Amino acid sequence: xxxxxxxxxxxxxxxxxxxxxxxxxxxxxxxxxxxxxxxxxxxxxxxxxxxxxxxxxxxxxxxxxxxxxxxxxxxxxxxxxxxxxxxxxxxxxxxxxxxxxxxxxxxxxxxxxxxxxxxxxxxxxxxxxxxxxxxxxxxxxxxxxxxxxxxxxxxxxxxxxxxxxxxxxxxxxxxxxxxxxxxxxxxxxxxxxxxxxxxxxxxxxxxxxxxxxxxxxxxxxxxxxxxxxxxxxxxxxxxxxxxxxxxxxxxxxxxxxxxxxxxxxxxxxxxxxxxxxxxxxxxxxxxxxxxxx
Amino acid sequence: xxxxxxxxxxxxxxxxxxxxxxxxxxxxxxxxxxxxxxxxxxxxxxxxxxxxxxxxxxxxxxxxxxxxxxxxxxxxxxxxxxxxxxxxxxxxxxxxxxxxxxxxxxxxxxxxxxxxxxxxxxxxxxxxxxxx
Numbered sequence: 379x380x381x382x383x384x385x386x387x388x389x390x391x392x393x394x395x396x397x398x399x400x401x402x403x404x405x406x407x408x409x410x411x412x413x414x415x416x417x418x419x420x421x422x423x424x425x426x427x428x429x430x431x432x433x434x435x436x437x438x439x440x441x442x443x444x445x446x447x448x449x450x451x452x453x454x455x456x457x458x459x460x461x462x463x464x465x466x467x468x469x470x471x472x473x474x475x476x477x478x479x480x481x482x483x484x485x486x487x488x489x490x491x492x493x494x495x496x497x498x499x500x501x502x503x504x505x506x507x508x509x510x511x512x513x514x515x516x517x518x519x520x521x522x523x524x525x526x527x528x529x530x531x532x533x534x535x536x537x538x539x540x541x542x543x544x545x546x547x548x549x550x551x552x553x554x555x556x557x558x559x560x561x562x563x564x565x566x567x568x569x570x571x572x573x574x575x576x577x578x579x580x581x582x583x584x585x586x587x588x589x590x591x592x593x594x595x596x597x598x599x600x601x602x603x604x605x606x607x608x609x610x611x612x613x614x615x616x617x618x619x620x621x622x623x624x625x626x627x628x629x630x631x632x633x634x635x636x637x638x639x640x641x642x643x644x645x646x647x648x649x650x651x652x653x654x655x656x657x658x659x660x661x662x663x664x665x666x667x668x669x670x671x
Numbered sequence: 672x673x674x675x676x677x678x679x680x681x682x683x684x685x686x687x688x689x690x691x692x693x694x695x696x697x698x699x700x701x702x703x704x705x706x707x708x709x710x711x712x713x714x715x716x717x718x719x720x721x722x723x724x725x726x727x728x729x730x731x732x733x734x735x736x737x738x739x740x741x742x743x744x745x746x747x748x749x750x751x752x753x754x755x756x757x758x759x760x761x762x763x764x765x766x767x768x769x770x771x772x773x774x775x776x777x778x779x780x781x782x783x784x785x786x787x788x789x790x791x792x793x794x795x796x797x798x799x800x801x802x803x
Contacts, residue, residue, distance in 0.1 A: 418724055556722035564715050564725050582682045582723045602687040602730070659685035 388451060390415050390537050390569050391436060396445035397593075398428075398435050405431045407593030408445070413571060415536070418563060419598070420584035421573040424670050427590045429573040430470055433541050437467055449537065463491050466535030470542045470573075472522040476515030480508055480525055484532065491533035502528045506554060519546040527555065531562065538562065540572040544580060552579055559583050581662055589669040596669050597630070601662065604641070609648055610664045611638045612656035625649040631668040639668035675712040675720035688723055692731035693738075700740055700751060701767055703758030710748040711741060 391413035398406040405428040413419060423429045434440035436447050438454030447454040452461050474483055480503070488494045503510060506524045514522060523546045530538060544552045560583060562568040574580050581587070581601060588598040597604075608630070611618050618638055622629050627640035627649070639660050642649070651657040660668075680691045699705040711717075714732065718725040732749055735741045741749045758764070779789040 418726075553722055557719055560715075560718050560722065560725060564718065579682050579722075582680070582688065582721070585724050585726050602689060602727075605685060605687045661683060661685045663683060664685075 389413060389448075390450055391571070392446075392448040392451075393436060394446045396432075396435060396447060397443040398431050398440065399443055400431070404593060406435065406442070406445075409594045411588065411595045411598065413569060415569050416567045417586055418559075418570045418584055419572075419586045419588055420580055420601075421571060421588050421590060422666055422670065423573070423590035427670065428593060429590055430541055432590060433539055433571075433573060437465070437539060439467075463493070463533060464536040466530035466533065466538040468523075468526050468530045468538075468540040468543050470545065472514075472519075472526055474514045474522060474526060474529075477513055479511050479513060480517075481510045483514060483525070484529065487529055487532070493533050495532055495534055498534075499528060499532045502531070502558070506551075520548065520551055523547060524551065524555075527558070531558070534566060536566075536568060538568050538570045540570070542574060543572055544574070556580070556583055587662070587665075589666070591670045604665060605660065605662065607644070608639055608641045608660035608665060610658045610660045611640060612658075613654050617652075617654040621649075621652065621655045630665070631671070635671070637664045637667055639664050675717050678712075678717060678721060680721055680723060687727075688721075689727050689731040689734065692728065693734050696731075696735055696740060697738075698767055700755050701759040701764050705751050705755075707751050707753050707756045709751045711750070713748060 389412045391411070393409055393411040396406050396409040396411075397404065409432065421429055421432070431440065435442050436454060437449070438447065438457060441455060449457060450461050450464065452458060457465075475486075478486065484499060502508075502524075506521075506528070508521050508525050508528070509517065514525065517525065523543070527540075527543065530540070544555060547555060556579070559570060562570065563583070570583075572580060572584075584601060586598065587601050587604065589596045609627070611621065613621070621627075622640050625642065627642050630639045630641055631637065637660075648659065649657060678692060678695055680688045682688070684691065686694075696705065696711075711732070712720070714725050714728045718728045721728075732741065732743075736743055736749070739752055740755065742752045743749050775789075775793075779786075
């Protein structure tokens, strides 16, 4: 299909000036964000930063107060079925019908999609050890999450959106899940965005990271580049300030209580420490604490 | 050919994953554990086994190729390049260890550990892994 070729160049997610509130509290505040095809992005933010609101608004599950959310060029609140079929979504809280069995649920969803990979579903169901004939309400939290992932992968989406996908998985389950994401990327070039509030190992598969804070994306960058250009500085504030100015660094820290992290223009050129200022390579955790205060 | 489980990476480190992979191959070639003609696992197998993004593995392989450590062959696994037939001289190998030890020395100084004690610990740790 020539349509999917054209998509390669255009963004598959495009958000402009997105605003959303919870009662009186503004959660998204003029948020702009673009994802191009084939990206694997980790969306990082603290508890309550609005990650779920962002994901739901992006998908058109929730209405925005203002702004625009486009998926594959179409407004997300009124997606044509053909576009909807290209999207897979794993919500944070399982939205599966609890009285259905897994088999019934999958048969039900199968009817909505033009494409459905039965072999993949069978493989995952047996590999992930999900009971097929028990009511979903009786499955464990981890099994329900796995089932939700199977459901989202079954129709081979081009865009996969996952909200805290590993929250109720044990380390072995996380590993299986990450392996499955790797397959999606290799086999289909799926665009993947997932949110996470802890540093859960998901960064292993994220080539890019985006930090959500204050209702906006504070920074979206390739993870490798970010690690190679960022340093953690130690010392008294006046010395650090002078150091940052002397080396033309960009201070990233938003909160005096968090670590002091700064970014150089040039990746891999770490400025040397001085007797009053220590310089260490920054980790993703440093960046997370500095950027999401 | 080394099994994919030959490689390992730590998430959450300040060192990007692709650099960890490059450094590992560099050390194993220097030490002679990997030699000319040895095959690397495919991008897919290694990405699967480490649960990392295949692009990250490709990036590491690309850098290894640029450094002349591995050779790409169309449609086949990458192999350790022809010139790496024997381990590098000990002096070169010790240079590769230096940055890690400098970091450890810095931390030992911060902890105010006497040199003898830090060295004794390093010796113990080296011996612990002798049998592996």
